[in-house]
Structures are given as C-alpha cells and as structure tokens.
C-alpha cells in the first residue's frame with residue numbers, strides 16, 4: 001500500500017494516522033513472531049512498566065526512523081526539552097500543519113540561526129527552542145532524531161526560537177543629545193504591519209516576525225525626506241489579550257531587515273494617540289496583539305524624539321495576520337524647530353540597556369520626587385516654562401498619615417491562609433469579595449473589574465506580602481513622571497505601558513476629618529473618602545452599594561437614604577504631605593479610576609483610595625481620573641460657589657471641574 005506522507009496528505013489524514021499506517025505496514029513485513037513480541041511489549045508498555053517503556057522506546061524509534069527514511073519530504077521535529085526521547089510526534093501535533101507548511105516555505109527565517117541572538121534585547125527573556133530539521137539523515141540510529149548538537153549548522157535549515165517575555169516596563173527612555181536645540185516632535189501617522197511568519201512553539205509561546213511600515217511626521221511637516229525605518233522581529237507572548245503589552249522589539253545587535261517609508265502629506269504632528277485595547281470579547285477570540293517601540297532620532301547632529309508604534313492584531317486561531325491597525329504616537333515635548341528638514345531621521349528600536357540617557361534629561365528639575373522612597377524614581381520635568389518645582393511645603397510620603405484626632409478602627413480579623421492565599425473559598429478576605437480574588441495574577445496583578453469596595457488581606461491575615469490579595473499594597477510599579485503642562489499646572493504621565501486594571505498609585509496624604517477643612521480656603525489636594533459616592537458614580541449613575549458585602553462593612557448601617565448627600569466624614573489631604581497622586585489631574589475622559597480598598601480595617605469611611613488603570617495606557621500618556629465634583633459643590637470662604645474651568649481637552653469635556 002502506498003502511503004502519501006506529503007504535507008497535504010498529513011493535512012487530510014493527520015500525522016498519527018500516517019504513523020500508525022506506516023507502522024502497520026512495517027509490521028506486516030516482519031515475521032509474525034516478531035510482530036507478536038513487539039505488540040506484546042507495546043501493550044505492556046501501556047501499563048506503564050518502565051522497563052517495557054524503554055524497550056518500546058527503542059522499538060518505536062526504529063519504526064520512526066524507518067518512517068523518516070522512507071519519506072523524503074517529511075519533517076522530523078526534535079524537541080530539545082525531550083532530548084533523546086521520541087516525542088517528536090507529540091510536538092509535531094502542537095504545530096498546525098499549515099503552519100508547518102508555512103515554515104517550510106519560509107526558510108529564510110530560520111536558515112541562519114541568528115534568530116537566537118535576538119534574545120538579547122529582553123532582559124527577562126526566557127529562551128526556548130524548537131528545532132525543525134528538514135529531514136532525518138536516513139541512517140538507522142537509536143534515537144529517532146539526532147540531537148541538535150549532532151547536526152552541523154549547515155544542516156539545520158529550520159531553526160526557531162521563541163521568547164517568553166514577561167512584561168517589560170522600561171521600554172522607552174528619553175534620550176537627549178548635545179544638540180538639544182534641534183529637538184523635534186515626531187509622531188507615527190500611520191503604521192502597517194504585515195505578518196511574515198508565526199511559529200507556535202508550544203501553546204503558550206509564539207514567535208512572530210513582522211514587517212512594519214510606518215509613516216512618520218516630524219514637527220507636523222510632511223516634507224521631511226523619506227524616513228528610513230529599521231526594524232526587526234517582534235515577539236509575542238500569548239496570554240490574556242487584556243495584557244496585550246508584549247515587548248519592545250528592541251534591537252541593536254541584529255536588525256533583520258529594513259524598509260523605507262515616506263511621509264504622508266496629510267500628516268500632522270497633533271494626531272491623537274490611539275489606544276491599544278482589547279475587549280473581553282476579543283479576548284475570547286484569542287486575538288494577538290503586538291506592540292513595539294520605535295525611537296526616532298536625527299542624524300549625526302542628533303536631534304531626537306521618541307515614537308511608539310503599536311500595531312498589529314493577529315488572529316491566533318488561524319495564525320494569519322489581520323490588518324495592522326492600532327497606531328499610537330508619542331511626542332516628546334520640546335521646542336519646535338524648523339530645521340528638521342536637514343535631518344534624516346532614522347527610526348531605531350530602543351533598548352533598555354543601550355539607550356538609557358546618560359546625562360540629565362532636559363528640563364529635569366528633580367531626579368526623584370520621592371527622594372528614594374518609591375522603588376522607581378519619579379522625575380519632575382518642566383519643558384514648558386520657567387516655573388520651578390514648588391517642593392516647599394510639600395513632603396513626599398509613601399504611606400498615608402493619620403491626623404491626631406482621627407482614630408482608626410481596630411484591625412480586621414483577617415484570613416488564616418498561610419504563605420499566599422490560594423483558594424478564594426477558604427480565604428476569609430476573598431470571601432468578602434464574593435468569594436473571588438479581585439485580582440488576576442497576570443502582569444503583576446490586575447483588578448478583574450471595578451468594585452464598590454475591594455477587600456484585601458491585611459495585617460492580621462496569615463498570608464505574606466506576595467499574596468494575590470494584596471496587590472494594591474505593593475507600591476508604585478510603573479515609571480511615572482511629573483511634568484509641567486501649559487494650562488493645568490503639574491501633571492503625571494507614565495513612561496511605561498500600563499495594562500488595564502493595574503494599580504497605579506494610592507492617593508496618599510493626611511487622613512483628616514472633613515469638617516476641619518472648612519478652615520482652609522484653598523486646597524486643591526483634598527480627596528474626600530466617599531466610597532458611597534464613588535459607588536454611586538457622578539451625575540446620578542446607578543447607586544451600586546447593594547453589591548457591597550453589607551454584613552461585612554462595619555459601618556454599612558450608615559448607608560441609608562440621604563446618606564449620600566452628607567459630606568463624607570473623612571478625607572485625604574495631600575496639600576502638605578502626599579505622593580505622586582497629588583499631581584494627577586482631572587479628565588472628563590480619564591484613563592484611571594478610583595477604587596476604594598479596605599485592608600487594615602473594614603470601615604469604608606476610612607477606606608484607602610487607589611487609582612487603577614481604567615484601560616490600557618500607552619507610554620507617555622498623561623494619567624488622569626475623574627475628580628467627580630458635582631457642579632457648584634465647591635464653596636469658597638466667601639460663601640460663593642467656586643468655578644474652575646476644565647482644560648482636560650476631552651471631546652465630551654464637561655467644561656467645568658467644579
């Protein structure tokens with residue numbers, strides 16, 4: 001019987017079928033006695049006898065070898081993790097046949113083996129390898145496929161490497177050169193992403209090679225000469241696409257390819273940054289999202305700006321490219337110059353360790369506003385005017401301070417979990433959150449969804465600091481920057497990508513009684529702890545406190561009709577003591593939201609206030625939340641209603657802060 005083992009046939013019949021058929025064919029050629037013995041061994045192997053397993057292994061290998069020997073165009077796949085074991089068939093099945101075909105057609109991706117060197121850009125990369133050999137040598141040997149080291153380089157035509165990349169936060173670093181006068185704005189006007197190759201190495205890791213075409217505008221001038229874009233493969237980690245940040249395709253040592261783009265006549269420097277987001281529906285569709293960073297800079301005269309392009313949505317199911325679509329641009333603030341025509345800007349990929357600014361950043365007033373208290377420095381930048389940073393009267397504090405006349409309730413009992421809280425049904429704290437942990441672990445922990453109140457583990461809990469139910473207690477994890485705006489004073493932006501649901505910062509200040517505030521005329525840094533109001537939402541959104549675990553909020557009996565209209569008893573005053581959140585401005589279309597959290601005690605009047613990412617936030621975006629002032633609610637010491645115009649710039653801006 002003739003067996004067709006072409007890829008097409010495999011597509012139709014499946015490899016297993018072919019192997020079985022082939023095995024049967026070989027058995028038929030042998031004596032019945034040998035067949036019987038081998039079959040017996042095979043059966044015994046099935047009951048997991050180690051000895052028989054070894055024999056079977058040998059037997060299977062010989063069959064396997066014969067198989068490859070006979071089939072010229074068949075791929076033998078060796079999985080180094082299973083070195084010496086004949087597990088190639090199982091590995092084979094983890095690849096889609098059409099994908100394999102694709103690989104065969106795209107030898108150039110793997111022929112040089114250089115792809116391995118691309119591991120270097122990521123500091124946290126874990127490299128796995130899958131080696132595809134175009135065919136076995138045909139020699140009869142004990143192992144069904146040779147080990148990688150046994151194969152000369154020239155005979156390794158298919159060589160794939162996948163990187164499992166953990167979220168890399170420090171993708172972009174501003175870099176300033178001597179010739180700062182030549183600074184320019186740059187933006188990605190349009191980006192096209194074509195998928196070249198995808199290798200699904202296992203069911204978690206995917207290796208993607210993409211071509212990118214980017215239209216760049218510089219200072220809004222479309223007349224800049226053609227821009228050369230150099231790029232290299234990007235790697236994508238499969239996962240919850242809500243965590244879509246993948247990683248910088250940072251390079252340096254091995255740029256794969258290059259393309260040339262010309263500037264678009266319709267370019268403008270002010271195009272809005274798009275957000276790379278993924279809905280739960282998209283998540284269930286298994287979409288792949290890919291992003292990478294580009295750094296745009298000038299020629300030897302070294303004008304410089306940073307750009308980030310986020311492009312590409314891949315349909316993982318079919319492993320086919322879907323039209324690249326998400327584009328964002330990021331512009332570095334600076335003086336616009338007209339001399340950029342002389343520049344021949346080239347887009348480079350930034351790399352964490354290569355492009356870190358070696359000197360003080362332009363406009364930097366403070367290297368770290370936290371004075372070393374936060375794990376990550378928070379610089380203060382002013383590229384707008386001569387306003388010095390008003391550090392006087394303000395002391396940075398990482399944790400909340402309690403005014404003398406405020407008595408904190410006793411600590412809550414907490415859970416009895418040991419180490420880390422594992423099962424929400426057995427964790428007393430998780431039970432307060434509808435028997436669920438409010439956070440998912442991915443990307444360092446992200447809130448599943450905004451809740452009325454989140455109950456975290458506290459001081460009396462048996463679990464440790466790494467517990468999943470203490471996510472908001474871990475301090476600031478993203479690179480933030482305080483910067484000067486033209487019309488809203490200081491503001492905060494992120495230099496990192498922040499995934500949706502990630503905790504950004506806690507509103508820190510002095511926990512005070514609100515009635516004391518009457519003595520104070522102007523205080524822009526008050527946060528009234530009004531969880532019920534937060535629950536209610538501004539402008540009459542549905543009152544949601546019914547979802548609060550009422551029996552567990554010690555003071556929930558205070559929720560009664562009219563309570564919402566009362567002034568909250570307590571507030572956090574960040575006027576003199578506070579952290580970076582005191583500089584976070586208001587927006588009518590914010591990218592952060594306020595989440596009340598109870599951890600030490602369960603008195604919601606004194607809840608902690610933590611700002612979470614309301615959506616995925618791209619690097620260099622300003623961080624904002626909705627202050628939620630009802631209009632006319634702020635009365636000055638003169639008894640007059642105070643009016644503060646809002647300059648958030650949102651399309652649906654309410655035009656007034658209060």
Ligand SMILES: C[S@@+](CC[C@H](N)C(=O)[O-])C[C@H]1O[C@@H](n2cnc3c(N)ncnc32)[C@H](O)[C@@H]1O
Nearest residue numbers: 488489490524582583584585586645646647648
């Ligand atoms: C908590 S502070 C924010 C930091 C402040 N921009 C600064 O320079 O310290 C709140 C004050 O910032 C200003 N502000 C915040 N968001 C604003 C907006 N969207 N429009 C106008 N002013 C805003 C208002 O003066 C507001 O009272």
